[in-house]
Amino acid sequence: MRTKFLSIVLGLSVLASSCTSELIVDASKTNDINGLVVPAGFEWKTSRDVNFNISISDIRFKSGLHVVSVYGANPTTGAVALSKGTASLSSPFSTKISIPSSVKEVYFVKTAPDGSKITQKVALTDASTLAVSLGAVSSGRFGVSSESGMYVTSASSETSPDCSTGCDMTVSSGTTIDLDSKTGSQTICLTGSNYSVNFNANSLNGGTLRICGTNITLNNLNFNSGAKYTVIITSKGSANFSNVNWNSADVTVKNFGTLNVSSNLIVGGTLLNYGVVNANSELQSRSGSSIVNDGQIIVKGSASLDGGMTNNADITFNGEVRLNSSGQTVTNNGKMTAVGNFIINSSTTLTNNSYMTANSMQINSSGILNNKCQLLIKTDLGVDKTINNDGYISVGGNTRINGSGVVNLFNGAMLVTNTLNTYDGKITGTGANYSLFKVLTAASNTINNGGGQKLTGTVQFSEPSDILKSSFLDGTAQKTKDGGIYIPKTECSEGNGTSPVTSNDSDKDGVIDSEDAYPNDGTKAFNNYTVASTVAFEDQWPSVGDYDLNDIVLSFTYKIVTSAANKVVQVNADYSLKATGGSYNNGAGIQFNIPSGNAKNFTGNVGAGAGLEAGQDSVVVLLFTNARSEQSSWNTRPEESVVADKNYSFSFDVVNGPSIGNFGLGAYNPFIYNNSPAFGRGYETHLFGKQPTKLVNKGLFGTKDDASNTNTFYSTAKKLPWGILISTANFKYPKETIKITETYLRFADWASSGGKSSVDWYSNTSEGYRNNANIFNP
Numbered sequence: 156m157r158t159k160f161l162s163i164v165l166g167l168s169v170l171a172s173s174c175t176s177e178l179i180v181d182a183s184k185t186n187d188i189n190g191l192v193v194p195a196g197f198e199w200k201t202s203r204d205v206n207f208n209i210s211i212s213d214i215r216f217k218s219g220l221h222v223v224s225v226y227g228a229n230p231t232t233g234a235v236a237l238s239k240g241t242a243s244l245s246s247p248f249s250t251k252i253s254i255p256s257s258v259k260e261v262y263f264v265k266t267a268p269d270g271s272k273i274t275q276k277v278a279l280t281d282a283s284t285l286a287v288s289l290g291a292v293s294s295g296r297f298g299v300s301s302e303s304g305m306y307v308t309s310a311s312s313e314t315s316p317d318c319s320t321g322c323d324m325t326v327s328s329g330t331t332i333d334l335d336s337k338t339g340s341q342t343i344c345l346t347g348s349n350y351s352v353n354f355n356a357n358s359l360n361g362g363t364l365r366i367c368g369t370n371i372t373l374n375n376l377n378f379n380s381g382a383k384y385t386v387i388i389t390s391k392g393s394a395n396f397s398n399v400n401w402n403s404a405d406v407t408v409k410n411f412g413t414l415n416v417s418s419n420l421i422v423g424g425t426l427l428n429y430g431v432v433n434a435n436s437e438l439q440s441r442s443g444s445s446i447v448n449d450g451q452i453i454v455k456g457s458a459s460l461d462g463g464m465t466n467n468a469d470i471t472f473n474g475e476v477r478l479n480s481s482g483q484t485v486t487n488n489g490k491m492t493a494v495g496n497f498i499i500n501s502s503t504t505l506t507n508n509s510y511m512t513a514n515s516m517q518i519n520s521s522g523i524l525n526n527k528c529q530l531l532i533k534t535d536l537g538v539d540k541t542i543n544n545d546g547y548i549s550v551g552g553n554t555r556i557n558g559s560g561v562v563n564l565f566n567g568a569m570l571v572t573n574t575l576n577t578y579d580g581k582i583t584g585t586g587a588n589y590s591l592f593k594v595l596t597a598a599s600n601t602i603n604n605g606g607g608q609k610l611t612g613t614v615q616f617s618e619p620s621d622i623l624k625s626s627f628l629d630g631t632a633q634k635t636k637d638g639g640i641y642i643p644k645t646e647c648s649e650g651n652g653t654s655p656v657t658s659n660d661s662d663k664d665g666v667i668d669s670e671d672a673y674p675n676d677g678t679k680a681f682n683n684y685t686v687a688s689t690v691a692f693e694d695q696w697p698s699v700g701d702y703d704l705n706d707i708v709l710s711f712t713y714k715i716v717t718s719a720a721n722k723v724v725q726v727n728a729d730y731s732l733k734a735t736g737g738s739y740n741n742g743a744g745i746q747f748n749i750p751s752g753n754a755k756n757f758t759g760n761v762g763a764g765a766g767l768e769a770g771q772d773s774v775v776v777l778l779f780t781n782a783r784s785e786q787s788s789w790n791t792r793p794e795e796s797v798v799a800d801k802n803y804s805f806s807f808d809v810v811n812g813p814s815i816g817n818f819g820l821g822a823y824n825p826f827i828y829n830n831s832p833a834f835g836r837g838y839e840t841h842l843f844g845k846q847p848t849k850l851v852n853k854g855l856f857g858t859k860d861d862a863s864n865t866n867t868f869y870s871t872a873k874k875l876p877w878g879i880l881i882s883t884a885n886f887k888y889p890k891e892t893i894k895i896t897e898t899y900l901r902f903a904d905w906a907s908s909g910g911k912s913s914v915d916w917y918s919n920t921s922e923g924y925r926n927n928a929n930i931f932n933p
Contacts (some may be wrong), residue, residue, distance in 0.1 A: 188702045188896045193874050194909040199843045200880035201910070201917060202253045202686070203647055204821060206284045208265060209237075210247040213291040215643060219268035220719065222670040223248045226262040227255075230274065232762040236264070238820055239681040241666060242289075246881075248721060249816030255686060255882035256278065257916040263418040264287040266670050269654050271567060271643045272587055291645035313429065314778070315390035315411035318344035318367035327368070328353065334359055339384075345371050345392075359406075366392040366412075374398060378406040378423065388412045388430065396420070404443050406787065410450070420454075422446055423464060438472075440464065442480045448489075455496065466491050473653075476513075478503035478522070487511050499524060507546075515552070520559065528647040534573065538580060544568045544590075549649035558605075562589030564614050569642050569651060571595065575618070580603035584614025584632065590638045591651055594618040603627075615640050664719040670757065672716075685713040686822045688883035692827050693877045694737050696840040696869070700877075702896070704888045705736035705791045705931070707743060707782060707827045710884040715820060723749075723812035728776075729885075732801040734931070735782040736791035736891055738895035740831040744768065744777040745847050746824035749809060759805030769806070772849050778803045780830055790933065791891040797933040822880050825827040841869045844874035881917050890931045898929040 166883045209223045220243055224236035242248035242265075254261070257631045263275045277287055277484045300673040318325065324338065327347035332338065333355045340360040342390075344367060346353065351372040359382035366388045370728055372395040378384060382403040388394045395415035401420075406424040408414075412643075413431045420434040426446045437456040440446055444462030444866050448470050457474030468489040469859025475495040478485055481502035493513040499522035504800035506525040516536040535551040538560035544550075545565045550572035555563060558579040562570060566586025571593040578601075584590045591612065597620040610616050611629040616638035620656060628634060644650030652875050659668040673679035692707040693700035700706065709730050716725035725749065735741070742765075754774045757767045762779030779785050779801075788798045812818070847853075857864035862872040879895075889898040896902050901913035901924050916924065 158587040177623055185548040188875065188894055191903055193906050197909040198874040201882045201914065202255050204283065204819065204881065205254050205279065206251045206252055208247050208249050208284065208286045209242055210288045211242045211244050213267060214244065215291055216268045218243055220665040223250065224264040224668060225250065227258050229266055230262055235684060238815065240717060240815060241719055244299055249814065251816055251819035253821030255687060256910055263287060268667060270623050270667060270669060271641060274722045280379065291643065318346050318363060318365055331355065343924050345561045364389065365389065366394045369393045373488065378403045382406055388414055428452060438850050460485060477503060478623060538562060538740060544570055564592065567642060569648055573891045576601055578609065579605055581609050581618065582614060584612035586613055589613045589615055589640055593639045593651065598622055666719045671748065678717050678718055680719040681717045683715040683717060683815060683820055686882055688822060689881045689884060689886040690822060690825045690842065690880065691879055691888055692826060692840055693885065694739050694741050694829060694840060696838065696877045697855050697859040699860045699871060701892050702894045703736065703892055704879060704895050705734045705891065707741055708734040708741060708888050709825065715815065717815050721815050723809050723815060723818045725806065725808050727806045728804060730778055730803040732785055734790040734888060735786045736789045739829050740781040740783050741827050741832045742777060742780040743827045744775055746826065748772040749774045753810050754807045755810055757805065757807040761803050761805060770850060775848055776805055789891065795892060840877045842863055842878045842880060843867065843869055845869060883918060886917060887930045889929050893929045899925050
């Protein structure tokens with residue numbers, strides 16, 4: 156038997172460059188492995204074990220089971236889930252995966268009981284545990300925010316200073332301050348209350364005005380072009396700007412208290428607001444300026460924005476808002492309200508990651524609207540360019556999609572409009588879940604103007620008169636007059652329709668058939684896969700060898716089958732013997748952390764005399780008992796003929812199995828043993844730190860070069876191993892007697908850094924990484 160597993164390289168393999176030319180060896184990088192100094196805790200493997208704990212915060216289905224899939228690469232690229240299991244509101248999904256150290260992010264896909272999916276990308280750190288909570292909504296695309304949750308006032312990234320220290324000058328009553336070459340670079344502190352300060356600003360060289368008093372009015376403060384200055388309103392302070400001329404990009408205003416602006420607020424540099432800003436007239440921002448709001452901004456007039464803006468909290472515009480400058484971006488991560496019209500002009504971008512309302516909205520030529528949560532438009536929406544909608548858009552009036560307009564809906568997104576009188580552009584759907592474009596009131600025949608396919612991809616068009624021409628649809632898009640498909644309600648979306656009755660769980664294990672790998676077997680539900688990897692051993696234990704690490708070379712993958720309760724019910728393995736670079740009659744096996752009596756129904760394609768090993772207290776599977784009977788050539792000596800890889804496979808059921816979180820997905824405990832005369836079964840060689848089996852000769856520990864009695868198992872006194880684990884099935888091992896450090900020139904750097912540096916030492920083919928002359932190439 157040989158089960159064909161998917162090669163779980165799955166985008167996890169480190170991308171190698173195309174350079175494979177012979178390299179000039181830098182002697183300083185080919186350190187003798189016996190001279191290496193490695194940090195404590197280093198395990199001599201190119202991966203790390205990550206414990207994932209995935210909880211559910213989606214309350215829509217009460218105690219229903221959600222299916223969680225963990226990917227090591229973007230699932231939209233065809234990657235296969237490494238681990239898969241169930242989670243509910245009361246029970247998280249826990250799994251442990253050996254992840255290549257070169258992988259810096261993972262993807263989670265949650266499938267709800269109704270079949271709807273959300274995806275979240277999370278960065279990996281050096282931590283051994285990663286906790287994630289999956290809600291009802293996320294981005295349907297990658298490269299965009301997936302945290303479109305409820306609006307929460309952002310915490311300040313800075314703390315407010317005071318005026319008790321650091322003041323070069325302190326003012327507590329009305330006066331005139333000359334900002335000359337000296338005072339213009341000082342820190343001036345304003346204390347007290349209810350007075351005005353006039354400024355004669357001649358030279359501003361990086362000074363600071365710190366306002367700790369209350370109701371202090373600043374008159375005629377001119378920030379001319381080139382001026383460098385900082386104004387800080389502290390948390391206990393309040394200031395009034397009167398006739399402030401802000402032309403310099405090098406001026407920063409930080410407000411932790413209250414800032415009142417009686418005339419137009421014109422931002423020329425950087426405005427950082429952590430308190431309250433009351434702009435009693437217009438708000439204008441110059442090109443190149445920046446406004447970041449972590450508090451509250453109220454604009455009573457209109458807003459004309461040429462600079463960037465990021466709202467992390469609460470901002471209200473009571474007049475019209477215009478985005479003007481090419482390349483300008485405005486991002487809402489909090490709550491944004493536009494009482495008037497919102498106009499996105501040419502080559503500007505509005506991104507809404509949270510909650511936004513506007514009276515009307517117009518997207519002009521080259522303008523872009525990215526909506527990733529909820530956008531409510533009270534009257535009309537005009538689309539002359541691009542909408543990218545991952546969330547929910549509601550239009551209370553009419554929507555016009557003009558000839559150059561494009562509405563892109565992603566993965567279950569929704570746009571609902573009261574009327575649609577112009578449909579000359581395009582509507583597209585992308586993602587596994589259909590999106591919905593819904594028209595509430597019967598449309599006129601004007602939406603049938605033009606020709607070609609205007610409705611494409613995974614999108615449904617709902618309109619009560621069903622007037623839209625079928626010729627406008629491609630083979631995937633749909634149209635209906637019956638109210639539209641079911642869209643689940645989330646934190647962002649109001650949803651549509653009622654949840655369909657879930658009746659597609661054939662084996663009644665709580666996992667819907669579309670997510671169940673075994674829909675007719677209630678004891679099995681999911682396939683979990685290890686990353687395709689290689690183990691490479693030295694066979695001289697307890698003596699050190701020549702560290703060519705080619706005495707036994709085995710690549711492998713595992714498929715671990717689990718139940719709906721996330722318990723291991725079956726183990727499947729594929730191994731390939733690549734090299735047997737030695738004269739010993741070496742055997743090879745794998746030890747599992749499962750009691751020996753819990754393995755049932757073993758089947759396998761293994762060597763003579765191999766299989767489930769008797770006399771063990773845990774499950775041990777032998778692949779072969781004599782490597783010299785498995786391969787006639789060593790596959791390490793260029794002068795000899797090369798023999799094909801020898802393949803092995805085995806499978807066994809597990810009763811009373813452990814959870815996948817405890818069993819994990821990795822190499823488990825592979826080992827070799829010297830079955831030659833004068834040696835025997837007790838001469839086991841395991842990877843660094845791994846436990847021996849019950850049949851080891853314990854008397855060998857602490858003899859010759861082994862320091863297991865005083866150090867970790869299978870370690871020398873210098874913490875060197877007898878085997879390494881590499882995160883690829885295609886490891887190019889050294890030729891016979893050539894050390895690993897003389898072949899892979901960054902190996903020493905990797906080892907001495909404890910695996911933190913040169914994590915791609917085995918896969919990177921760029922100059923300085925390997926000496927190709929020392930690699931065995933069949």
